[in-house]
Amino acid sequence: MMEQKKFLTIYENGNLEEGYTGLVLQTSDNEILMKNIDFYGNEDGYCVRRIENIVCYNTGGMDIYRKRQLWEEKKHSHVMENFFVEEENLMTGMLAYAIKNREPVFAFCEECVYAGWVCGYSDEIVILNELTPYGEDEGELWLKREYIDALETGSPDLQIRKKFWEKEVPKCDGRPEKSFYRKLKKYKGSLQLFEIYADSDWENCYVGTIEYVTKKELAIKHIDSEGHYDGYVVLTLEAVMCICQKSRYLSKIQKNNKCDTTQIKLEMDGENLSDEVLRFAQRKSLPVFLEIGTQGYYGDIEQWTEEWIQLRAVDLLGNGKGTFWILREWIDRIWVDNQILREVWQMACDKHDLVRI
The missing domain is CATH 2.30.30.100 (SH3 type barrels.)
Structure with a gap:
C-alpha cells in the first residue's frame, strides 16, 4: 500500500521506463492522487491515476533522491499538499475541483490526451470543452469515464493554455445528461x-x-x-x-458536405437497430459489410436469425467466396450502401450476373 506524503515513482503498463515521480497526497481502493514533480524538481500539477494500471512503484534510488532534493530546495509559491479531494472517488473530486476553480484538465485515454474545460460529468461520461496548446476553442468532447486512465490539472502546460484562452470560461452544466x-x-x-x-x-x-x-x-x-x-x-x-x-x-x-441525390433513406421502426438494418437490406436487396475486429465480410444476406447471419460473400475484387454462417455476437458493425461496398458488389454483379444494386 502506498503511504500518503511518500515521495516515489510509479510505473504503469505502457510506461515502464520513465515512470511518473511525485508526492502521494491521497489514495483510495482504486485511485491515487499525486503531486507531479518534473526532472528539474519543479511542481507539475496534480494527477489522479487508476491503481489497476500501476505495475510497480519505487521509493528509493538516486533519481528519486535527486528530484526530491531539487524540489525541497525551491521556494514554491503555493503548497500543493493542501490540495485535498473530499469525495471518496478521487477522479470525481478532481473534476469538481476543476469546475469550482475554473481550471482546465488533461484527460489521458490510453495513447490519447485531451485538454479542456470541464463542462459537466456523471458516473458514465465527462464533458470537456477542448482547448488547444494556443488557447483555441476545439469544440465539445464527450468521454466515457471508464476509458480515462488519468486526470491532471494545475500543470504549467495547462496554465499556458488557460492564459491564451480569450473567451469566457465555459459554464458547467449543473445537470448534465448521464449517458x-x-x-x-x-x-x-x-x-x-x-x-x-x-x-x-x-x-x-x-x-x-x-x-x-x-x-x-x-x-x-x-x-x-x-x-x-x-x-x-x-x-x-x-x-x-x-x-x-x-x-x-x-x-x-x-x-x-454535399447533398447526394443517390443516397438511400434508412428506414427503421424497432428498437433493435441491428435487426432493423438487416431487414432493410433484405427489403431493398442491398448487400452488407459485416465488421468483426479488423476483418470484414462483404456480401448478400440469404437469411438470418437472432444468433447468426447467412451471407453469400465476395472478396474486394468481387470474386465469390461461398456462403458464410457468421455468429452475430462477434459482429462489431453492420454497414449498408457505403462507397466501397457499392463498388465491390458492382464488380461481383459484373462477374457473376448477380442482381445489380
Whole structure:
C-alpha cells in the first residue's frame, strides 16, 4: 500500500521506463492522487491515476533522491499538499475541483490526451470543452469515464493554455445528461455532425449524423473526409469511447458536405437497430459489410436469425467466396450502401450476373 506524503515513482503498463515521480497526497481502493514533480524538481500539477494500471512503484534510488532534493530546495509559491479531494472517488473530486476553480484538465485515454474545460460529468461520461496548446476553442468532447486512465490539472502546460484562452470560461452544466444515449437522442434526425471513436481505436473515427439511437445501439449516416455521403453504419453504444462535437475538423467537413441525390433513406421502426438494418437490406436487396475486429465480410444476406447471419460473400475484387454462417455476437458493425461496398458488389454483379444494386 502506498503511504500518503511518500515521495516515489510509479510505473504503469505502457510506461515502464520513465515512470511518473511525485508526492502521494491521497489514495483510495482504486485511485491515487499525486503531486507531479518534473526532472528539474519543479511542481507539475496534480494527477489522479487508476491503481489497476500501476505495475510497480519505487521509493528509493538516486533519481528519486535527486528530484526530491531539487524540489525541497525551491521556494514554491503555493503548497500543493493542501490540495485535498473530499469525495471518496478521487477522479470525481478532481473534476469538481476543476469546475469550482475554473481550471482546465488533461484527460489521458490510453495513447490519447485531451485538454479542456470541464463542462459537466456523471458516473458514465465527462464533458470537456477542448482547448488547444494556443488557447483555441476545439469544440465539445464527450468521454466515457471508464476509458480515462488519468486526470491532471494545475500543470504549467495547462496554465499556458488557460492564459491564451480569450473567451469566457465555459459554464458547467449543473445537470448534465448521464449517458451517451441521453446526449445523442436529442440529435436524432438532425444535421449535426459528430466524430465518434469506438472499439479502442483512438486514431480512426466515424463522422456523420445520428439517424437512430437506442440505449444499446447507434445508427449513423456516415460522411467521408471529403464531405460526401458514405452509407450507414450500426454499432453498439457500449463500444463508443469518445464523441466530438463542433470541432474544426467537423466544421471543415460540414462546409464540404454535399447533398447526394443517390443516397438511400434508412428506414427503421424497432428498437433493435441491428435487426432493423438487416431487414432493410433484405427489403431493398442491398448487400452488407459485416465488421468483426479488423476483418470484414462483404456480401448478400440469404437469411438470418437472432444468433447468426447467412451471407453469400465476395472478396474486394468481387470474386465469390461461398456462403458464410457468421455468429452475430462477434459482429462489431453492420454497414449498408457505403462507397466501397457499392463498388465491390458492382464488380461481383459484373462477374457473376448477380442482381445489380
